Amino acid sequence: MGRAARAEDCIPTCLGAKPRRYMRRSEARGKNPMRLLGVHPGPLMYTKIFLRLEPLGLELVAQAARRAGHQVELIDLQVEDHRAYFRRLARSRPDVVAFSCNYLANVPENVDLAKATKARFPNVFICVGGHSASFTAAAIIAHGNGAIDCVLKGEGEAAMPLLLEAVAGGRDLLTVPGIVTAEGEGPPAVFVH
Ligand code: B12
Numbered sequence: 001m002g003r004a005a006r007a008e009d010c011i012p013t014c015l016g017a018k019p020r021r022y023m024r025r026s027e028a029r030g031k032n033p034m035r036l037l038g039v040h041p042g043p044l045m046y047t048k049i050f051l052r053l054e055p056l057g058l059e060l061v062a063q064a065a066r067r068a069g070h071q072v073e074l075i076d077l078q079v080e081d082h083r084a085y086f087r088r089l090a091r092s093r094p095d096v097v098a099f100s101c102n103y104l105a106n107v108p109e110n111v112d113l114a115k116a117t118k119a120r121f122p123n124v125f126i127c128v129g130g131h132s133a134s135f136t137a138a139a140i141i142a143h144g145n146g147a148i149d150c151v152l153k154g155e156g157e158a159a160m161p162l163l164l165e166a167v168a169g170g171r172d173l174l175t176v177p178g179i180v181t182a183e184g185e186g187p188p189a190v191f192v193h
Helices: 054-069 082-092 105-118 133-137 136-142 156-169
Strands: 010-011 020-023 033-042 071-076 098-102 125-129 150-152 177-179
Touching: 010 136, 033 054, 054 071, 054 098, 054 105, 054 156, 071 082, 071 133, 071 150, 098 105, 098 156, 105 125, 105 133, 105 136, 125 133, 125 156, 133 136, 133 150, 150 156
Parallel strands: 033 071, 033 098, 098 125, 125 150
Antiparallel strands: 010 020, 150 177
16 A cells, blocks of 8 residues: 555544644554664764664564564664664655664653654654663653653563554554553553563
């Protein structure tokens, strides 16, 4: 199904104000997959003074989403710049952008990019996950000022497919384990066994 032909669904905004519209794909998971762009932030504190490390956690989340039938791309801002990120957004037109936030020092960059992304592509659903996001979830949502639709706490492998399913189906986001939105918190995060 082409983008123009896609139905749209309306789910309540996390701010409780006017409803925000998200692209809706199909009810059938895998048959009409969501497009997910996973983003690893740049080297710590916007500099290259720290290590640049393979984004293992985000890769695991990406693989879980792929196994659930979704189309997944990753961009690693440790090796690519913000211009490359916005070029990728324009080319790939993801339904969902998922930022990885394992270090507190990644928070400002993720929040800035989320705001810039939402300003250019208001229908994109934006999620943040990872170790540091998990224990600062409410603050991240607040700093996003409406740009960050949810934080997904804990290990992302189990929760990301459920989140994509909920977004695609226009279902209540607060049924997803580990989710935090401006409207509240879902069930406790699930762990990988
Ligand atoms: C191994 C490790 C390292 C390794 C690097 C591993 C790597 N590839 O990144 C080394 C030794 C190099 C390292 C270095 C540092 N580390 Co370190 N590190 C860890 C440790 C112990 C495990 C991280 C890990 O690889 N986990 C396994 C992978 C597979 O899981 P993950 O990345 O966490 O991803 C999972 C979830 O977080 C989540 N997830 C991740 N991304 C996303 C995205 C979305 C959208 C979703 C939904 C979910 C999600 O799902 C993933 C799969 O389950 C953590 C502590 C911890 N228990 O998490 C500290 C930790 C992350 N490190 C920390 C620190 C401080 C550092 C250093 C700054 C130390 C220093 N002073 O130099 C450096 C900085 C490195 C850099 N990036 O520049 C702190 C961060 C503190 C903070 N609040 O910011 C932590 C939390 C330890 C601590 N408690 O203090 N580290």
